[in-house]
Amino acid sequence: MDLAFVLYPKLTALDLIGPYEVLAHQRDVTVRFVAATLDPVTADAGLIITPTATFDEVDRADVIVVPGSGAWPEPLADGAVARWLRKVHPTATWTTSVCTGSTLLAQAGILDGRPATTHWAVREELAQLGAVVSTDRVVRAGNVLTGAGVSAGIDMALTLVGLIWGDDRARFTQLLIEYAPEPPYDSGTPDTAPASVLAMMRAELGT
Protein backbone atom coordinates (compact mmCIF):
# COMPACT_ATOMS: atom_id res chain seq x y z
CA MET A 1 0.00 0.00 0.00
CA ASP A 2 1.51 3.29 -1.17
CA LEU A 3 1.14 6.17 1.28
CA ALA A 4 1.70 9.68 -0.06
CA PHE A 5 2.28 12.46 2.48
CA VAL A 6 2.04 15.86 0.83
CA LEU A 7 4.63 18.55 1.59
CA TYR A 8 4.44 22.24 0.69
CA PRO A 9 6.02 25.42 2.11
CA LYS A 10 4.75 26.50 5.55
CA LEU A 11 2.76 23.33 6.20
CA THR A 12 1.88 22.60 9.82
CA ALA A 13 4.16 19.72 10.76
CA LEU A 14 1.92 18.06 13.35
CA ASP A 15 -0.91 17.89 10.78
CA LEU A 16 1.34 15.58 8.80
CA ILE A 17 3.31 13.75 11.49
CA GLY A 18 0.26 12.66 13.50
CA PRO A 19 -1.09 10.57 10.59
CA TYR A 20 2.43 9.57 9.50
CA GLU A 21 3.21 8.07 12.91
CA VAL A 22 -0.07 6.14 12.87
CA LEU A 23 0.04 4.94 9.25
CA ALA A 24 3.71 4.48 8.38
CA HIS A 25 4.28 1.69 10.94
CA GLN A 26 1.62 -0.55 9.37
CA ARG A 27 2.73 -3.67 7.55
CA ASP A 28 3.48 -3.66 3.85
CA VAL A 29 3.32 0.08 3.35
CA THR A 30 5.55 2.29 1.22
CA VAL A 31 5.98 5.82 2.54
CA ARG A 32 6.59 8.77 0.23
CA PHE A 33 6.84 12.47 1.01
CA VAL A 34 5.70 14.24 -2.14
CA ALA A 35 6.37 17.89 -3.00
CA ALA A 36 6.75 20.22 -5.97
CA THR A 37 10.52 19.58 -6.05
CA LEU A 38 13.03 17.51 -4.06
CA ASP A 39 14.29 20.63 -2.25
CA PRO A 40 13.79 20.52 1.53
CA VAL A 41 10.49 22.05 2.65
CA THR A 42 10.27 24.33 5.68
CA ALA A 43 7.20 23.99 7.88
CA ASP A 44 5.40 26.98 9.43
CA ALA A 45 7.43 26.87 12.66
CA GLY A 46 10.82 25.98 11.20
CA LEU A 47 11.02 22.19 10.85
CA ILE A 48 12.81 21.23 7.62
CA ILE A 49 11.60 18.05 5.88
CA THR A 50 13.16 16.39 2.81
CA PRO A 51 10.72 15.21 0.09
CA THR A 52 11.33 11.78 -1.42
CA ALA A 53 9.33 12.26 -4.64
CA THR A 54 7.92 15.07 -6.77
CA PHE A 55 4.36 15.83 -7.81
CA ASP A 56 5.43 15.12 -11.41
CA GLU A 57 6.80 11.68 -10.52
CA VAL A 58 3.85 10.44 -8.49
CA ASP A 59 0.82 9.51 -10.59
CA ARG A 60 -0.94 7.28 -8.13
CA ALA A 61 -1.21 6.48 -4.43
CA ASP A 62 -3.36 4.25 -2.24
CA VAL A 63 -3.60 6.74 0.61
CA ILE A 64 -3.08 10.51 0.34
CA VAL A 65 -2.57 12.73 3.40
CA VAL A 66 -2.79 16.52 2.94
CA PRO A 67 -1.78 18.72 5.89
CA GLY A 68 -2.90 22.28 6.59
CA SER A 69 -0.84 25.41 7.06
CA GLY A 70 -0.49 28.21 9.58
CA ALA A 71 0.11 30.49 6.59
CA TRP A 72 -3.30 29.69 5.13
CA PRO A 73 -4.58 30.79 2.57
CA GLU A 74 -1.15 30.91 0.88
CA PRO A 75 -1.33 27.23 -0.23
CA LEU A 76 -4.61 27.96 -2.04
CA ALA A 77 -3.01 30.83 -3.95
CA ASP A 78 -0.14 28.60 -4.99
CA GLY A 79 -2.42 25.90 -6.41
CA ALA A 80 0.26 23.23 -6.82
CA VAL A 81 -1.23 20.78 -4.31
CA ALA A 82 -4.73 21.05 -5.82
CA ARG A 83 -3.34 20.40 -9.30
CA TRP A 84 -1.60 17.25 -8.07
CA LEU A 85 -4.73 16.11 -6.23
CA ARG A 86 -6.79 16.38 -9.44
CA LYS A 87 -4.35 13.91 -11.00
CA VAL A 88 -3.88 11.45 -8.15
CA HIS A 89 -7.14 11.47 -6.16
CA PRO A 90 -8.94 9.37 -8.83
CA THR A 91 -6.34 6.61 -8.26
CA ALA A 92 -6.54 6.66 -4.45
CA THR A 93 -8.35 4.24 -2.19
CA TRP A 94 -8.43 6.93 0.50
CA THR A 95 -7.85 10.66 0.24
CA THR A 96 -7.46 12.44 3.57
CA SER A 97 -6.69 15.84 5.04
CA VAL A 98 -5.99 17.44 8.38
CA CYS A 99 -6.78 21.01 9.46
CA THR A 100 -6.91 23.54 6.58
CA GLY A 101 -5.73 20.75 4.26
CA SER A 102 -9.42 20.18 3.52
CA THR A 103 -9.52 23.53 1.70
CA LEU A 104 -6.96 22.10 -0.74
CA LEU A 105 -9.17 19.07 -1.30
CA ALA A 106 -12.07 21.46 -1.89
CA GLN A 107 -10.01 23.53 -4.32
CA ALA A 108 -9.37 20.32 -6.28
CA GLY A 109 -13.13 19.72 -6.47
CA ILE A 110 -13.02 16.68 -4.19
CA LEU A 111 -15.44 18.06 -1.59
CA ASP A 112 -18.16 19.56 -3.81
CA GLY A 113 -21.41 19.07 -1.91
CA ARG A 114 -19.80 16.57 0.45
CA PRO A 115 -19.49 16.70 4.24
CA ALA A 116 -16.05 17.67 5.55
CA THR A 117 -14.33 19.24 8.53
CA THR A 118 -11.40 21.60 8.99
CA HIS A 119 -9.70 23.82 11.57
CA TRP A 120 -12.45 25.61 13.53
CA ALA A 121 -11.17 29.03 12.36
CA VAL A 122 -11.76 28.39 8.64
CA ARG A 123 -15.16 26.68 8.60
CA GLU A 124 -16.85 29.49 6.65
CA GLU A 125 -14.06 29.52 4.09
CA LEU A 126 -14.36 25.76 3.54
CA ALA A 127 -18.12 26.18 3.00
CA GLN A 128 -17.42 28.89 0.41
CA LEU A 129 -15.22 26.35 -1.40
CA GLY A 130 -18.23 24.04 -1.83
CA ALA A 131 -18.06 21.58 1.09
CA VAL A 132 -20.87 20.86 3.52
CA VAL A 133 -19.00 21.80 6.67
CA SER A 134 -19.25 19.67 9.79
CA THR A 135 -17.93 20.57 13.22
CA ASP A 136 -17.12 16.92 13.91
CA ARG A 137 -13.51 16.01 14.63
CA VAL A 138 -13.32 13.33 11.92
CA VAL A 139 -15.68 13.21 8.92
CA ARG A 140 -16.01 10.46 6.34
CA ALA A 141 -17.57 11.07 2.94
CA GLY A 142 -17.15 7.95 0.85
CA ASN A 143 -13.41 7.44 0.43
CA VAL A 144 -12.53 10.89 1.75
CA LEU A 145 -11.64 11.41 5.41
CA THR A 146 -11.11 14.90 6.80
CA GLY A 147 -9.87 15.80 10.26
CA ALA A 148 -10.32 19.01 12.25
CA GLY A 149 -7.41 21.21 13.40
CA VAL A 150 -3.82 19.97 13.76
CA SER A 151 -3.99 17.33 16.53
CA ALA A 152 -7.14 15.78 14.99
CA GLY A 153 -4.93 14.05 12.45
CA ILE A 154 -4.15 11.37 15.03
CA ASP A 155 -7.85 10.58 15.49
CA MET A 156 -8.41 10.70 11.72
CA ALA A 157 -5.56 8.30 11.03
CA LEU A 158 -6.55 5.80 13.74
CA THR A 159 -10.04 5.81 12.20
CA LEU A 160 -8.42 5.10 8.83
CA VAL A 161 -6.31 2.23 10.19
CA GLY A 162 -9.52 0.68 11.50
CA LEU A 163 -11.15 1.02 8.06
CA ILE A 164 -8.17 -0.43 6.19
CA TRP A 165 -6.57 -2.96 8.55
CA GLY A 166 -9.35 -3.57 11.08
CA ASP A 167 -10.18 -2.50 14.63
CA ASP A 168 -7.52 -4.61 16.37
CA ARG A 169 -4.72 -3.19 14.26
CA ALA A 170 -5.99 0.31 15.11
CA ARG A 171 -6.04 -0.60 18.81
CA PHE A 172 -2.51 -2.01 18.47
CA THR A 173 -1.34 1.27 16.94
CA GLN A 174 -3.06 3.33 19.65
CA LEU A 175 -1.22 1.27 22.27
CA LEU A 176 2.08 1.66 20.38
CA ILE A 177 1.83 5.46 20.47
CA GLU A 178 0.38 5.37 24.00
CA TYR A 179 -2.51 7.53 22.88
CA ALA A 180 -4.44 7.97 26.12
CA PRO A 181 -4.56 11.76 26.04
CA GLU A 182 -4.70 13.83 29.22
CA PRO A 183 -4.83 17.48 28.11
CA PRO A 184 -3.78 19.59 31.11
CA TYR A 185 -6.40 22.22 30.16
CA ASP A 186 -9.90 22.13 28.68
CA SER A 187 -9.46 24.65 25.91
CA GLY A 188 -9.30 22.63 22.71
CA THR A 189 -12.37 24.05 20.94
CA PRO A 190 -14.04 27.47 20.70
CA ASP A 191 -16.87 26.06 22.83
CA THR A 192 -14.67 25.04 25.75
CA ALA A 193 -11.96 27.72 25.64
CA PRO A 194 -12.41 30.65 28.04
CA ALA A 195 -13.94 33.66 26.26
CA SER A 196 -10.81 35.69 26.96
CA VAL A 197 -8.60 33.08 25.28
CA LEU A 198 -10.89 32.86 22.26
CA ALA A 199 -10.86 36.67 21.96
CA MET A 200 -7.04 36.68 22.13
CA MET A 201 -6.97 34.06 19.36
CA ARG A 202 -9.41 35.91 17.12
CA ALA A 203 -7.38 39.09 17.55
CA GLU A 204 -4.20 37.26 16.56
CA LEU A 205 -5.82 35.50 13.58
CA GLY A 206 -7.64 38.68 12.50
CA THR A 207 -10.97 36.84 12.25
Place this chain on the structure above:
Amino acid sequence: MDLAFVLYPKLTALDLIGPYEVLAHQRDVTVRFVAATLDPVTADAGLIITPTATFDEVDRADVIVVPGSGAWPEPLADGAVARWLRKVHPTATWTTSVCTGSTLLAQAGILDGRPATTHWAVREELAQLGAVVSTDRVVRAGNVLTGAGVSAGIDMALTLVGLIWGDDRARFTQLLIEYAPEPPYDSGTPDTAPASVLAMMRAELGT
Protein backbone atom coordinates in the same frame (compact mmCIF):
# COMPACT_ATOMS: atom_id res chain seq x y z
CA MET B 1 14.19 31.67 24.71
CA ASP B 2 16.30 29.10 22.88
CA LEU B 3 14.55 25.81 22.17
CA ALA B 4 16.74 22.83 21.26
CA PHE B 5 15.02 19.84 19.66
CA VAL B 6 17.34 16.84 19.59
CA LEU B 7 17.64 14.72 16.44
CA TYR B 8 19.31 11.32 16.10
CA PRO B 9 18.94 8.38 13.70
CA LYS B 10 15.67 6.41 14.00
CA LEU B 11 14.02 8.86 16.38
CA THR B 12 10.23 8.67 16.60
CA ALA B 13 9.04 11.76 14.77
CA LEU B 14 5.81 12.36 16.69
CA ASP B 15 7.77 12.35 19.98
CA LEU B 16 9.53 15.44 18.67
CA ILE B 17 6.85 17.12 16.57
CA GLY B 18 4.17 17.11 19.27
CA PRO B 19 6.27 19.34 21.58
CA TYR B 20 7.65 21.29 18.60
CA GLU B 21 4.15 22.26 17.43
CA VAL B 22 3.22 23.37 20.95
CA LEU B 23 6.44 25.23 21.82
CA ALA B 24 7.76 26.67 18.56
CA HIS B 25 4.77 28.98 18.02
CA GLN B 26 5.34 30.81 21.32
CA ARG B 27 6.55 34.40 21.21
CA ASP B 28 10.24 35.24 21.25
CA VAL B 29 11.53 31.73 20.81
CA THR B 30 14.44 30.53 18.69
CA VAL B 31 14.05 27.01 17.33
CA ARG B 32 17.04 24.77 16.68
CA PHE B 33 17.18 21.15 15.59
CA VAL B 34 20.41 19.79 16.99
CA ALA B 35 22.18 16.62 15.84
CA ALA B 36 25.63 15.03 15.65
CA THR B 37 26.17 16.53 12.17
CA LEU B 38 24.21 18.70 9.74
CA ASP B 39 23.38 15.68 7.57
CA PRO B 40 19.64 14.94 7.28
CA VAL B 41 18.38 12.52 9.93
CA THR B 42 15.95 9.72 9.08
CA ALA B 43 13.26 8.92 11.64
CA ASP B 44 12.17 5.37 12.49
CA ALA B 45 9.38 5.33 9.89
CA GLY B 46 11.14 7.22 7.10
CA LEU B 47 10.62 10.96 7.70
CA ILE B 48 13.80 12.91 6.83
CA ILE B 49 14.55 16.00 8.95
CA THR B 50 17.37 18.50 8.42
CA PRO B 51 19.31 19.58 11.53
CA THR B 52 20.07 23.29 11.90
CA ALA B 53 22.95 22.98 14.40
CA THR B 54 25.41 20.36 15.66
CA PHE B 55 26.01 19.04 19.17
CA ASP B 56 29.47 20.63 19.01
CA GLU B 57 28.06 24.06 18.16
CA VAL B 58 25.34 24.20 20.80
CA ASP B 59 26.67 24.80 24.31
CA ARG B 60 23.51 26.06 25.94
CA ALA B 61 19.71 26.05 25.56
CA ASP B 62 16.77 27.27 27.60
CA VAL B 63 14.57 24.31 26.75
CA ILE B 64 15.76 20.88 25.60
CA VAL B 65 13.41 18.30 24.07
CA VAL B 66 14.69 14.72 23.67
CA PRO B 67 12.51 12.29 21.67
CA GLY B 68 12.45 8.50 21.91
CA SER B 69 13.07 5.89 19.25
CA GLY B 70 11.34 2.83 17.87
CA ALA B 71 14.83 1.35 17.49
CA TRP B 72 15.50 1.62 21.22
CA PRO B 73 18.01 0.74 22.77
CA GLU B 74 20.23 1.72 19.81
CA PRO B 75 20.41 5.41 20.91
CA LEU B 76 21.78 4.30 24.29
CA ALA B 77 24.53 2.29 22.60
CA ASP B 78 25.48 5.29 20.48
CA GLY B 79 25.83 7.60 23.48
CA ALA B 80 26.08 10.85 21.49
CA VAL B 81 22.88 12.37 22.88
CA ALA B 82 23.80 11.60 26.48
CA ARG B 83 27.24 13.19 25.99
CA TRP B 84 25.60 16.37 24.66
CA LEU B 85 23.08 16.38 27.51
CA ARG B 86 25.87 16.29 30.08
CA LYS B 87 27.23 19.49 28.54
CA VAL B 88 24.00 21.41 27.97
CA HIS B 89 21.55 20.27 30.68
CA PRO B 90 23.35 22.36 33.35
CA THR B 91 22.59 25.49 31.25
CA ALA B 92 18.92 24.66 30.65
CA THR B 93 15.90 26.14 32.37
CA TRP B 94 13.92 23.04 31.38
CA THR B 95 15.12 19.66 30.17
CA THR B 96 12.39 17.43 28.77
CA SER B 97 11.88 14.08 27.11
CA VAL B 98 9.16 12.07 25.42
CA CYS B 99 8.81 8.28 25.29
CA THR B 100 12.13 6.39 25.53
CA GLY B 101 13.90 9.76 25.40
CA SER B 102 13.89 9.60 29.20
CA THR B 103 16.38 6.72 29.05
CA LEU B 104 18.81 9.13 27.36
CA LEU B 105 18.28 11.63 30.17
CA ALA B 106 18.94 8.81 32.62
CA GLN B 107 22.08 7.75 30.76
CA ALA B 108 23.34 11.31 31.17
CA GLY B 109 22.77 11.09 34.93
CA ILE B 110 19.90 13.59 34.93
CA LEU B 111 17.34 11.22 36.45
CA ASP B 112 19.39 9.60 39.25
CA GLY B 113 16.90 8.95 42.05
CA ARG B 114 14.33 11.27 40.48
CA PRO B 115 10.76 10.50 39.38
CA ALA B 116 10.29 10.12 35.64
CA THR B 117 8.06 8.45 33.06
CA THR B 118 8.64 6.76 29.71
CA HIS B 119 6.95 4.54 27.13
CA TRP B 120 5.03 1.83 29.04
CA ALA B 121 7.14 -0.92 27.40
CA VAL B 122 10.48 0.27 28.86
CA ARG B 123 9.57 1.14 32.44
CA GLU B 124 11.81 -1.58 33.94
CA GLU B 125 14.73 -0.49 31.80
CA LEU B 126 14.33 3.14 32.91
CA ALA B 127 14.35 1.99 36.53
CA GLN B 128 17.56 0.04 35.89
CA LEU B 129 19.08 3.30 34.65
CA GLY B 130 18.46 4.91 38.04
CA ALA B 131 15.14 6.75 37.74
CA VAL B 132 12.19 6.35 40.08
CA VAL B 133 9.69 5.27 37.45
CA SER B 134 6.18 6.67 37.45
CA THR B 135 3.29 5.45 35.29
CA ASP B 136 1.94 9.01 35.06
CA ARG B 137 1.62 10.55 31.62
CA VAL B 138 3.63 13.67 32.52
CA VAL B 139 6.09 13.81 35.41
CA ARG B 140 7.88 16.86 36.78
CA ALA B 141 11.04 16.54 38.88
CA GLY B 142 12.40 20.02 39.49
CA ASN B 143 13.31 21.44 36.09
CA VAL B 144 12.96 18.11 34.31
CA LEU B 145 9.71 17.12 32.60
CA THR B 146 9.25 13.65 31.15
CA GLY B 147 6.34 12.41 29.06
CA ALA B 148 5.09 8.86 28.48
CA GLY B 149 4.94 7.21 25.05
CA VAL B 150 4.92 9.13 21.75
CA SER B 151 1.64 11.10 21.84
CA ALA B 152 2.24 12.15 25.47
CA GLY B 153 4.64 14.80 24.20
CA ILE B 154 1.68 17.05 23.43
CA ASP B 155 0.46 16.87 27.04
CA MET B 156 4.01 17.34 28.33
CA ALA B 157 4.58 20.41 26.19
CA LEU B 158 1.25 22.05 27.06
CA THR B 159 2.18 21.55 30.72
CA LEU B 160 5.51 23.22 30.01
CA VAL B 161 3.89 26.18 28.24
CA GLY B 162 1.76 26.70 31.35
CA LEU B 163 4.85 26.64 33.55
CA ILE B 164 6.82 29.05 31.35
CA TRP B 165 4.24 31.38 29.82
CA GLY B 166 1.20 30.85 32.07
CA ASP B 167 -2.09 28.99 31.91
CA ASP B 168 -3.80 31.28 29.41
CA ARG B 169 -1.01 30.95 26.89
CA ALA B 170 -1.23 27.16 27.27
CA ARG B 171 -5.00 27.32 26.72
CA PHE B 172 -4.41 29.54 23.67
CA THR B 173 -2.02 26.95 22.25
CA GLN B 174 -4.41 24.10 22.94
CA LEU B 175 -7.11 25.98 21.01
CA LEU B 176 -4.67 26.72 18.18
CA ILE B 177 -3.92 23.02 17.67
CA GLU B 178 -7.57 22.11 18.36
CA TYR B 179 -6.47 19.61 20.97
CA ALA B 180 -9.79 18.12 22.07
CA PRO B 181 -8.86 14.49 21.47
CA GLU B 182 -11.47 11.88 20.57
CA PRO B 183 -9.59 8.58 20.22
CA PRO B 184 -11.82 6.24 18.20
CA TYR B 185 -10.74 3.31 20.39
CA ASP B 186 -9.91 2.87 24.09
CA SER B 187 -6.59 1.09 23.77
CA GLY B 188 -3.95 3.67 24.66
CA THR B 189 -2.43 1.95 27.70
CA PRO B 190 -1.69 -1.66 28.71
CA ASP B 191 -4.52 -1.35 31.25
CA THR B 192 -7.19 -0.43 28.72
CA ALA B 193 -6.03 -2.37 25.63
CA PRO B 194 -7.73 -5.72 25.03
CA ALA B 195 -5.60 -8.61 26.29
CA SER B 196 -5.29 -9.97 22.74
CA VAL B 197 -3.92 -6.64 21.47
CA LEU B 198 -1.45 -6.39 24.35
CA ALA B 199 -0.29 -9.96 23.64
CA MET B 200 0.18 -9.11 19.95
CA MET B 201 2.25 -6.07 20.95
CA ARG B 202 4.44 -7.99 23.41
CA ALA B 203 5.07 -10.64 20.77
CA GLU B 204 6.12 -7.97 18.27
CA LEU B 205 8.32 -6.09 20.76
CA GLY B 206 9.78 -9.33 22.12
CA THR B 207 9.08 -8.32 25.73
